[in-house]
Amino acid sequence: MSRAMQTCLGSCHCGAVRFEIETDFPELTMCDCSICRRKNALMVKVHESKFRLLAGEESLTEYQFHTLTARHFFCKVCGIYPFHRKRVTPDNLGINVFCLHDFDPAGIPVRQAVGAGMP
Template sequence: MSKKPTERTYRGGCHCGRIRFEVKGTLERVSECNCSICTKKGYLHWIVERAAFRLITPPDNIAAYTFNTKVAKHLFCPNCGVASFYIPRSDPDRIDVNVRCLEGVNLSRLEYDHFDGRNWEQSIAGHKGLERGRAAK
């Protein structure tokens, strides 16, 4: 019998440690997107409420990249290049955490959703954002 996930606080960050954060919630599902940037980054998405996310390191440690509509803020460490979280176009009032950057998460135990980001406009119309998970408010 599989154990039901419970709410907890996850710690995460970039490879070099310059960016560190905590996120509180119940992590059961992640989303994979096939758009050009998510595919190249290998991003596994968990969108949470901003109140569930706490940046531990100074915001000055973070660089940003935008393109196309400029709504999404693709944040990354300017030292090691790792993108551990960002502001998503689908939910700009939330934080999209890269689950691969969380400590102690067994990816094989999570359920996966797939989002067709190559056809973003059509896909988002039938999908109210990538998997949001159940994050604490």
């Protein structure tokens, strides 16, 4: 089922980091890697051209592990994880849909991504 393209606003908990994405929400993903299991985030993949950081670049801190390829971003103030730059497709971001304002993930297919088994 094709969904209409939507523009969504998102933020961390304290509002220091604010962003905007454009997507038709083809699917959501959950990853089984060590950090994603602990974050328990539900993600939508968005091309970097469809992502705009509106505020808070100075409030972001970055965490990398394993191959040091994926870039996981957190708010320094409230600790919330709003997005990451993907490892396999670095021109895309994984957006934590629980950081999107007034977003309901009901009805969008969820795919289990395999991260733990990646070399």
